[in-house]
Amino acid sequence: MCMKGRVHRYEGYPMWKTTVPIRVMRLVGVSDVIISTATGGLNRGYKIGDVMIIKDHINMPGFSGDSPLIGKNDERFGPRFPGMSNAYDKQLRQEAKNVVKEMGIEESVHEGVYVMLGGPSYETVAELRLLRLLGADAVGMSTVAEVVVARHCGMRVFAFSLITNKCIMDWDTDDEPLHTEMLSSHSGEPPDQMPAV
Numbered sequence: 001m002c003m004k005g006r007v008h009r010y011e012g013y014p015m016w017k018t019t020v021p022i023r024v025m026r027l028v029g030v031s032d033v034i035i036s037t038a039t040g041g042l043n044r045g046y047k048i049g050d051v052m053i054i055k056d057h058i059n060m061p062g063f064s065g066d067s068p069l070i071g072k073n074d075e076r077f078g079p080r081f082p083g084m085s086n087a088y089d090k091q092l093r094q095e096a097k098n099v100v101k102e103m104g105i106e107e108s109v110h111e112g113v114y115v116m117l118g119g120p121s122y123e124t125v126a127e128l129r130l131l132r133l134l135g136a137d138a139v140g141m142s143t144v145a146e147v148v149v150a151r152h153c154g155m156r157v158f159a160f161s162l163i164t165n166k167c168i169m170d171w172d173t174d175d176e177p178l179h180t181e182m183l184s185s186h187s188g189e190p191p192d193q194m195p196a197v
């Protein structure tokens with residue numbers, strides 16, 4: 001089962017609504033889910049067009065109490081308090097890294113921590129510097145709620161992000177992240193990581 005895009009919290013949907021496709025997948029028998037996302041690179045070693053295999057996340061909306069699991073727990077799917085310490089399946093990540101190694105594209109495929117913000121505004125320089133200090137390697141506006149719901153109902157998760165822009169982390173620049181730039185960062189040939197995906 002494949003999805004063409006997703007809906008986002010910033011479009012006005014409650015967090016739980018953005019994750020309905022995950023529960024539909026579960027109900028039709030899907031056990032493993034692969035999630036992709038476009039992100040800004042916080043890690044200075046990342047270039048536009050690189051891929052980051054997500055090994056963990058920082059759920060900023062969760063810090064303020066926003067969650068797709070708010071409200072009465074639906075026991076048909078999972079427990080009231082699901083654990084998140086193994087959210088990104090070790091074995092699936094290792095399999096992906098083996099393929100990356102076989103293909104000799106380690107230069108452009110990393111493994112790191114994804115941080116979700118609500119958006120739709122991009123981050124300030126101060127916010128990006130804080131997020132990097134917190135240990136995040138890439139920043140986006142989605143993915144985390146889907147992962148929480150997938151883990152709640154016992155699915156294995158593999159997630160990766162395409163680095164579409166390098167986050168602007170110093171004040172002495174007039175650059176601005178533009179969504180059009182994100183979209184055009186890969187309107188050309190498919191990236192050489194595509195076969196690995």
Ligand SMILES: O=P(O)(O)O[C@@H]1C[C@H](O)[C@@H](CO)O1
Binds near residue numbers: 006036038039140179
């Ligand atoms: O749906 P994702 O998270 O991949 O898309 C990201 C977040 C925003 O929708 C958009 C910002 O450029 O890219």
Ligand SMILES: Nc1nc2[nH]cnc2c(=O)[nH]1
Binds near residue numbers: 119122141167177182
């Ligand atoms: N929050 C956020 N999401 C993104 N998606 C693609 N680039 C970015 C970015 O710089 N910040």
